[in-house]
Amino acid sequence: MDRFLAGVERRAFLTARFALGNADDALDVVQDAMLQLVRSYANRGEQEWGPLFHTILQSRISDWRRRAKVRNRLRVWFGGKEEDGDSDPLQNIADSRSPDPPGQLRDKQAMAALEAAIHKLPPRQQQAFMLRVWEGLDIAQTARAMKCSAGSVKTHYSRAVHALRAQLEDHL
């Protein structure tokens, strides 16, 4: 289980960070998903862990979004300012040292642009894009992870790709 989680934790973290726009919340969500997997499915076969973990992670992200929405509403009712979910994905960009500063800068810019564009997508499109493109799940597996039909996956995925291409053609 430790080996499996070590293999998926970075991607899970980035997926959560793109979705939530915040590294701390992303870490909490990933830890929660890991805990749920260990607690409920440690005795299942290793080949099942991947799809199960994606499903758990996606539902944790959705739960977090729902809670954030409620918190925002309460904050607005009590006269506070609405929390800006779109705030500064640049802040979370990895700070790795590289012997190739121009190349590194280019990568950083591409990453920042991609992260910002993914973060702007509606949640379902975001999920469909990340699961299909990055995790390499097929349509049926994506549908299971997103708890929707294969047709919905196709629609969300196609819209996501269209929107991202329109925004990122110059960066990638």
Added chain:
Amino acid sequence: MMETEDKFLNAAKRVLDDAEKNLDAGTVARLRAARREAIEQGLRRPSRMRPGWLLPVGGFATATIVFAVAGLLWFSAPNPNLLQANVSDIELLTAHENPEFFADLDFYDWLDNDSDAS
């Protein structure tokens, strides 16, 4: 068209792979700690949920209590004093007499008995 799309998707995937590879050391350390904590906690308490067999037992116990309370209410004999008290209360509320008459009811009872005796 498909070729351009594939090119775009490959580029996006490469950027994401690079981001994964170049994640900063602080985040990697926090992820490692989170994983260890999750495994330790998860294995310490394998499941917070009640065992499956407890669900029907719990349901049966609840149903038994509900039926017992309903049966008790349904079959318990009505209290005659309570009924009587309720009837006399209704009489008081609907009577046309002055309320003082009811306050002095004991006096009128005594007067009545006294006049019978004499």
